[in-house]
Amino acid sequence: MAAWEENVRKVVPYTPGEQPNRSDIIKLNTNENPYPPAPGVAEILREMDVQGLRKYPDPTADDLVSALAEYHGLQKEQVFVGVGSDDVLAMSFLTFFNSQKPVLFPDITYSFYDVWAELFRIPYQCQPLDEKFQIRTEDYLKDCGGIVIANPNAPTGTWKELAELEQIIAGNPEVIVIIDEAYIDFGGKSAFSLLPKYDNLLVVQTFSKSRSLAGMRIGYALGNQKLIKYLNDAKYSFNSYTMDTVTIAMGVEAVKDKVYFRQTLQKVINTREWTQKQLKKLGFVFQDSQSNFIFASHPNIAARDLFEALKAEGIYVRYFAKPRIDNYLRISIGTDQEMKALISFLEQYLGENL
Ligand code: PMP
Numbered sequence: 001m002a003a004w005e006e007n008v009r010k011v012v013p014y015t016p017g018e019q020p021n022r023s024d025i026i027k028l029n030t031n032e033n034p035y036p037p038a039p040g041v042a043e044i045l046r047e048m049d050v051q052g053l054r055k056y057p058d059p060t061a062d063d064l065v066s067a068l069a070e071y072h073g074l075q076k077e078q079v080f081v082g083v084g085s086d087d088v089l090a091m092s093f094l095t096f097f098n099s100q101k102p103v104l105f106p107d108i109t110y111s112f113y114d115v116w117a118e119l120f121r122i123p124y125q126c127q128p129l130d131e132k133f134q135i136r137t138e139d140y141l142k143d144c145g146g147i148v149i150a151n152p153n154a155p156t157g158t159w160k161e162l163a164e165l166e167q168i169i170a171g172n173p174e175v176i177v178i179i180d181e182a183y184i185d186f187g188g189k190s191a192f193s194l195l196p197k198y199d200n201l202l203v204v205q206t207f208s209k210s211r212s213l214a215g216m217r218i219g220y221a222l223g224n225q226k227l228i229k230y231l232n233d234a235k236y237s238f239n240s241y242t243m244d245t246v247t248i249a250m251g252v253e254a255v256k257d258k259v260y261f262r263q264t265l266q267k268v269i270n271t272r273e274w275t276q277k278q279l280k281k282l283g284f285v286f287q288d289s290q291s292n293f294i295f296a297s298h299p300n301i302a303a304r305d306l307f308e309a310l311k312a313e314g315i316y317v318r319y320f321a322k323p324r325i326d327n328y329l330r331i332s333i334g335t336d337q338e339m340k341a342l343i344s345f346l347e348q349y350l351g352e353n354l
Contacts, residue, residue, distance in 0.1 A: 014115045017318050026341055028332040029316040031293050033212035038260040040253030048246060057245040064248045067255040068220055072192065077225040080232060083242050085182055085206035085219030090116050092202060092221060095234040096176035097122045099145030106135055108325055110150050110180065133158045140168045147172060150180040152188050155320060155330040157295040158287050162189045169198050178202045185210035185265055187290030192222055199224045209292055210265055211254045218251045268292050272333045278343045282350055297328045300354055313345050
């Protein structure tokens with residue numbers, strides 16, 4: 001090892017799902033939305049003033065912040081935007097988790113949490129989910145440096161009732177509780193309604209799933225003005241221009257089109273319900289999903305074998321070779337046609353291999 005390497009900040013990075021550069025596959029591995037973004041988003045690209053790009057973007061991303069504030073019925077000062085919710089969450093870890101006490105999150109959850117904690121040298125302690133992959137409220141009612149909970153959880157797809165989440169938020173007035181709601185639009189109840197009651201609550205959402213804009217990278221946090229001010233202070237100490245001009249304009253269009261948003265959500269939900277029925281018929285076991293993916297296991301076939309067989313067929317799902325979840329597949333909801341192809345293949349494969 002070279003002498004200088006001793007002083008390098010070494011990290012084990014998060015591994016994102018595969019993004020193969022092929023159009024001939026059925027891609028159900030990264031919880032993307034199978035439908036295009038709202039029509040107004042394409043309009044922005046068509047009419048884009050390329051000349052305008054010589055200027056820096058608005059560092060406050062005011063148009064987008066205003067659109068989101070209006071959508072949620074909040075003040076602009078209660079909204080923070082970033083480059084996907086990954087950016088917003090990372091900035092929140094940096095800003096709010098500065099205690100010597102450990103930050104708490106589940107042992108099976110979004111696998112970026114421990115990566116950020118390691119990167120920023122934040123002490124943390126994973127709380128084991130129970131055998132049904134549920135969070136135990138009592139595990140989060142103890143002295144700690146902060147809490148982050150994905151609701152619905154990923155990759156397990158389980159979710160927690162708002163009343164139970166409220167117990168955790170109310171029971172931890174001395175630290176910030178982050179509720180990561182990447183999948184909330186597909187069925188769960190947002191903790192957003194608790195914002196007026198709790199000044200230690202930060203709700204994080206994304207445009208990547210329900211608004212079909214994973215490729216543009218937009219995420220945001222909602223919280224009281226003080227929290228958002230602290231987040232902005234950290235952001236302006238790091239990179240003033242996180243959101244580019246085009247992304248800001250596209251994000252506004254996505255938020256404005258409520259009708260398209262609701263229609264697209266409903267299509268994904270309908271397909272999810274159909275897929276759940278079919279998977280059940282095939283003997284798969286899973287918790288009822290309120291998100292745009294199903295986390296399923298089959299009692300008689302190893303998930304890794306299924307994962308490989310699906311991949312060979314050009315159907316990509318996500319497999320995690322990790323303790324407790326290495327016999328599960330996380331299957332994103334695609335179009336009806338894509339899910340029919342998935343089910344037909346599974347029928348055939350199980351017929352031949354059981
Ligand atoms: N939180 C959870 C629970 C997720 O599954 C994801 C998607 N990988 C994210 C946050 C980040 O999403 P994005 O950065 O695309 O907003």
